[in-house]
Amino acid sequence: MKKVFNVVIVGAREEEYRNLKTSLESARFETSLAISRAEVTSMQRLSGQTDLMIYCQEEEEAAQCHVPVFVNKTIFVTSCYEKGILLEAFKKGAAYVLFRPLYRAELLPAIRNVLFFSKxxxxxxxxxxxxxxxxxxxxxxxxxxxxxxxxxxxxxxxxxxxxxxxxxxxxxxxxxxxxxxxxxxxxxxxxxxxxxxxMCESYQINYREVCPACSSIDIVKGQMVHHFPCGHVDSLETFRQGADLVCPKCEETLRHIGIDYEKPTDYFKCAQCQTIVPEPVVELECLVCGLVCRPDETVEKNIYxxxxxxxxxxxxxxGVIKGVDLGALLYDHHTNLYNKQYFELELKRELIRTKRYHAPFTLILARIEKIEEIQKNHPDRVAWYVNNLFRALSQGLRELDTTCVWDAQTLGLILAETDFDGALVVVNRIHDAIQKLEYLFDICRPEVSFSVVQGDASHLTVDDLVSRAMADFADG
Ligand SMILES: [Zn+2]
Ligand SMILES: [Zn+2]
Ligand SMILES: [Zn+2]
Structure with a gap:
């Protein structure tokens, strides 16, 4: 499918407009860019069809470092070089800030990152x-x-x-x-x-040590000295007098390390406020939008x-996409799911235990209904839907219970040490938990059908047991 992005260049003088246009046309994106031009005064009236606005700030506005509010996705081009301009522009809705003179090598990645990463x-x-x-x-x-x-x-x-x-x-x-x-x-x-x-989802972040008291980056590492007799702690420099080390507090000369003094640790001293600390604080500065924050305020992004x-x-x-495969949707997200092979082995073990020791167990099949319909109407939400349903379902189970994806729409559960009546209690609990998932109702009110069979000596094989459970579905 041929995609077209509408790019509107606002406020550019003739030469700048020509340069921008040439740069954009040189990019050879397979997606076409429909480039047009608008006056600053008409900016607020740009239609929702605008995928990207390149706002070229006029010199007068740049001189005052004024930033307007952007409604469209915007690359902000400015010749204001004040420190706070980046953050202000991002706060007012800019997706990117570029400084004049404009370089093609900066412009094209910016365009790319705004357009090709768009919804x-x-x-x-x-x-x-x-x-x-x-x-x-x-x-x-x-x-x-x-x-x-x-x-x-x-x-x-x-x-x-x-x-x-x-x-x-x-x-x-x-x-x-x-x-x-x-x-x-x-x-x-x-x-x-x-x-x-x-703020801007960039990974281009500068990590730097700063003073915990005044946030200055002018903080230097040094050696600390602890004078035992008087207990004074200070930097090595403050003890130095010519070739000797003399305590600035009690004026005694330090002689034997380990006996009358020690050098406990490295320290950091702030050149601005003189604070001495064992560890500086790490602060982050985003090089794209200028945001300054703590490490735990960043967004973690996994790469797969x-x-x-x-x-x-x-x-x-x-050559066709058929329905939905529960396994493919669930296996990535849940560690408590077993594969079918293992599940069948567990069933076999339980059958043997029942025959030998009369230990009860129950097989439950849980079929998620309407999944094809959800796939059809909300293809981008089906994974989310199924995973939330599964989470609610697993909450009703104990650690010993075994769960697997039985087929494209059905989950299998083995409840060890549980008879038919006990299993019904579990099924009711799961049913209630699922009905509480009101946030799924927008997509579809969850419907799960259950088939419950208690394993007993009359089931000769695992297949017998499973076909009984399947038959129960058919009976409703
Ligand atoms: Zn400081
Ligand atoms: Zn001293
Ligand atoms: Zn940022």
């Missing part, structure tokens, strides 16, 4: 036809695992060259892969973690590798 772009690629053709291309490329590679030019410091090779487009491959993983087409493995600025699931291979093989 519009991401959603354009999520139709079934687009997804299918993308999966086919991945399958044919022979890449088994799509790995991230680091690059300072990408917003998260990482990109996926394999995907770039396939799409041939500069786009946000990662959000695309994430969206497809949410729909069960990829499994993810953690590869790296970056910390992003809370992606591998196609059987569900995806099946779609490639058959």
């Amino acid at each position: 519009k772009y991401r959603e354009a690629n999520l139709s079934d036809a687009s997804v299918l053709s993308f999966l086919k291309d991945v399958a044919e490329s022979g890449v088994t695992v799509i790995e991230p590679v680091s690059s300072p030019f990408k917003p998260t410091g990482h990109f996926y060259p394999d995907v770039l090779k396939i799409t041939g487009e500069l786009e946000n491959e990662e959000a695309h892969l994430d969206a497809l993983a949410d729909r069960g087409f990829f499994t993810k493995q953690l590869r790296n973690r970056v910390r992003l600025c809370e 590798s992606y591998e196609m699931t059987p569900h995806a291979w099946e779609a490639v093989r058959s």
Whole structure:
């Protein structure tokens, strides 16, 4: 599908407009940019069709370092170089700030990061036809695992060259892969973690030591001295008198380290306020938007590798995307899910225990209804829906209970040491927990059907037991 982004350049003088236009046209994005021009006075009336505004600040406004409020996605071009301009522009809605003179090497990544990381772009690629053709291309490329590679030019410091090779487009491959993983087409493995600025989501952050008292960065490391007889603690420099060390408090000369004095630790001393501390405070400064914050105020962002699931291979093989695969949606997010093979082995063990020791156990099958319908109406929400449902469902279980994905819509549960009546109590508890998930109602009121069978000596094999449970579904 051909995508078009509408770019409006506001307030540029003739020459600047020509330069911007030439730069944009040189970029050779596969997505077309429809470039137009507007006066500053008409900025507020720009339509919702504007994907990106490049606001070129007039010299007079720049001289006063005044920043207007931006409604559209905006790259703010200014010749005000005051320290606070970055943060002010971001607070007023700018997505990027560029300083004059404008360099193409700065402009193009900024455009790219604003447009290709936008929601519009991401959603354009999520139709079934687009997804299918993308999966086919991945399958044919022979890449088994799509790995991230680091690059300072990408917003998260990482990109996926394999995907770039396939799409041939500069786009946000990662959000695309994430969206497809949410729909069960990829499994993810953690590869790296970056910390992003809370305000602009950039990873270009400067970590620096500052004085905990006055926040000055003029803080230097030194050696501390502790004089035992009088208890005075100060920097080595304050003890120095010629070749000797003399205590500034009691005026005694220090002679033997370990006996009359010690050098306990390194310390940091602030050149601004003279405060002495064992550890400076680490402060972060975002180099993109100017935000200053503490390390724990940043946003943690995981970087993954992606591998196609059987569900995806099946779609490639058959040429259609069929329904939903619970397993693909759930396995990534829950550690308490077992595979079907293990589950069947557990069932077998329980059957033997029942026959030998009359220890009761129950098999429950839980079928999530309307999942195809949700997939059809809310393809981007189905993973979220199923995972929340599963979380509520697991809350009703004990640690000893075993859970697996039985088939595309059904979960299997083994309740050890539980008879039929006990299992009904559990089912009711799960049912109640699910009905409390009111935040899912917007998408679909959760409906889960249960089939409960207590294992006993009449079940000769695991298959007998499972077919009994399946038959119960059929009976309603
Ligand atoms: Zn200080
Ligand atoms: Zn002393
Ligand atoms: Zn920032």
